Amino acid sequence: MKSVDTETLIIGGGITGLMCAVFLQSKGRECFLLESSNRLGGRIRTDKYRQFLLDRGFQVFLTSYDQGGAFLDRSKLQLGSFSPGAYISDGKSIQLMGDPLRDFSSLLPTLGCHTASLSDKWKVWKLSMRLKQASDDEIWNATESTSIEYLKNQGFSESMIERFFRPFFGGVFLDDQLSVSSRLFEYLFKRFATGLAALPAKGMEAIPKSMSQHLYRDSILLNTRVASLDGDQVVLETGERLRAKRTVIALDQHAACDLMQDPQKPAFRSTKVYYYSTLQCALKHPAIMLNSTGRGRIQHLCFPSKAQPAYAPAGYHLASVTLSPMADGSFGDLDADSVREEAEDLLQLGTSDWEFLKSYQVPRALPQMQSIPGPGFLQLKENLWQAGDHLSYPSINGALYSGQLVAEKLID
Ligand SMILES: Cc1cc2nc3c(=O)[nH]c(=O)nc-3n(C[C@H](O)[C@H](O)[C@H](O)COP(=O)(O)OP(=O)(O)OC[C@H]3O[C@@H](n4cnc5c(N)ncnc54)[C@H](O)[C@@H]3O)c2cc1C
Structure with missing residues (x-):
């Protein structure tokens, strides 16, 4: 022995x-x-490929995470962050739902974002105020339901749920049904409201x-x-x-x-990401874009290099496109060109300069x-x-x- x-x-x-x-x-x-x-x-895991940093599945570190202590030296990670909120694309128009209290430049677009009614915006503000005050213990001991039931009980409009919460938290939970516990919803909502989604300079x-x-x-x-x-x-x-x-x-x-x-x-939740190199970042803010068309296979897309420039070599950007699994849990046989064309519809901009780099399918990403x-x-x-x-x-x-x-x- x-x-x-x-x-x-x-x-x-x-x-x-x-x-x-x-x-x-x-x-x-x-x-x-x-x-x-x-x-x-x-x-x-992060792979270096042609000087791009490719995480095996899109994932982020929230700066409001409180674990790790001295063993996770955040200053050494040189975090680059996404803007709070998200772009919402319905295939016809693109709106920005930001957090003007933290990013003032998003004030006007957020006020004009018609996915959320005035009442939705008020409810988001009230919810974030309440959860910012709540201790984690209170959140973990709250009555539990599915996230979708929770959102309906909070009185959010169907538009807000279907076009913002479902694609946003569907991407976070890797669960478009939003059947994940409302406690996790509250916990992560609080973390998003008090921190930023970030990427280290050398990849996750x-x-x-x-x-x-x-x-x-x-x-x-x-x-x-x-x-x-x-x-x-x-x-x-x-x-x-x-x-x-x-x-x-x-x-x-x-x-x-x-x-x-x-x-x-x-049971696990799975995900698949496609990475492309591009010469331009089509979005002004380093925010994630949600697919709120209610169709197609893309869950969300973003330009990690806009949040963390080290993800792409000088003169280039990295585009990351994440798919939702189909009802049977598979990702079908979509090729990289079809994914790029669907991304083009969401961005409403040409993507002919996008060059496919790699895709990663992660069958066991998150435990159910x-x-x-x-x-x-x-x-x-x-x-x-x-x-x-x-x-x-x-x-x-x-x-x-x-x-x-x-x-x-x-x-x-
Ligand atoms: C695509 C994706 C996206 C995600 N997005 C986010 C996100 O945005 N934010 C977030 O906070 N979290 C995210 N997560 C979740 C987060 O990454 C995980 O919760 C966390 O990394 C789990 O760590 P772990 O150590 O518990 O398990 P694991 O990382 O699975 O570690 C288990 C280890 O055991 C090893 N192993 C397996 N079998 C054996 C064996 N027989 N003998 C020895 N070793 C073995 C494996 O190789 C592995 O290294 C994401 C995960 C994935 C995959």
Whole structure:
């Protein structure tokens, strides 16, 4: 048996496992991080392709996230941010629904945005005031319904729900039905109202990379897939066996079920993004554009390089177009030209200079959860623990929270 002289083995080098490891080591506790792939970061990956930064699935870091502490040095991430709010395209006109209190230049377009009635704008303002005052505990303990029921109960107009909330939060939750818990809606609405959606200068993967700087190099074992658990032993796919006093499973829910030979197949939300290079950014503000036509396959599009110039080489912009899955969960066989043509309809501008770079389909992007938040972590046996975004709430912040919480319990 390979002997690992450590107190804790952490299986999975995504944000949850990383947070657990850096926290334990910061308290002088030894641990090893076992990661099956050749990089840390899990679902947060960035590829450099022809000098463009391509995240594997469009995702953002909200500056109002409160987890990660000193292990997530935001100044080193050099965040570039999107404007609050979004462009709304109905295929005939483009409106800007901004937040004039934070971006004064959006005042006039926002006042003129006819997707939202005066009463909708008042309700958005009231909701953001209420949620800004509410503690996270109050939000997590509020009565739970689906987000769509919640929005209807708040009295928003059909136009506001269908043209703004559904495409916007459908993109955030990867759930066009808005069947996700109203608690997550309130939590993220508050985060969007108090922070900005941002991208690090070296891509989203800079987040796990910067966290890993806090770990002892020799405590990270890459290309190390755990095949099974056998009592207090961790069995690698190579057949080697490791033993530690405690083991933390910090895997996505699917991999965790596989490892524990649990026959249940957890449900996930999926996404697909197409990236293009272009010479011009068609939008004045660095805001996301929502598809509010009620048709087509595009959920939203944006120019990440407008928010974070480092995403494209000098003289170019990066266009990112995210699709919704079809009713059967698949993405069909849309080719990059058809996606570009649909984007052209939304932007109402020619896209002939767009050159397709790459697309990424992510079948297991976000876990589907019945109720949110989860318990944060689970103690499965005396020496076996489990953490992950599926045990808190699906997001980077949720993964950070879960990783730290389980580490604190191990130290107790
Ligand atoms: C396309 C997409 C868009 C998203 N958008 C956002 C967003 O905008 N904002 C936001 O906050 N969050 C977003 N998220 C969610 C966020 O990225 C995740 O919640 C978070 O990264 C989950 O981290 P984790 O460590 O819990 O899990 P994971 O990142 O899944 O980490 C699990 C790790 O375990 C490893 N592993 C698997 N099996 C084994 C094994 N047998 N042995 C060893 N290692 C193994 C995997 O390789 C992986 O590194 C998005 C996610 C995706 C995919």
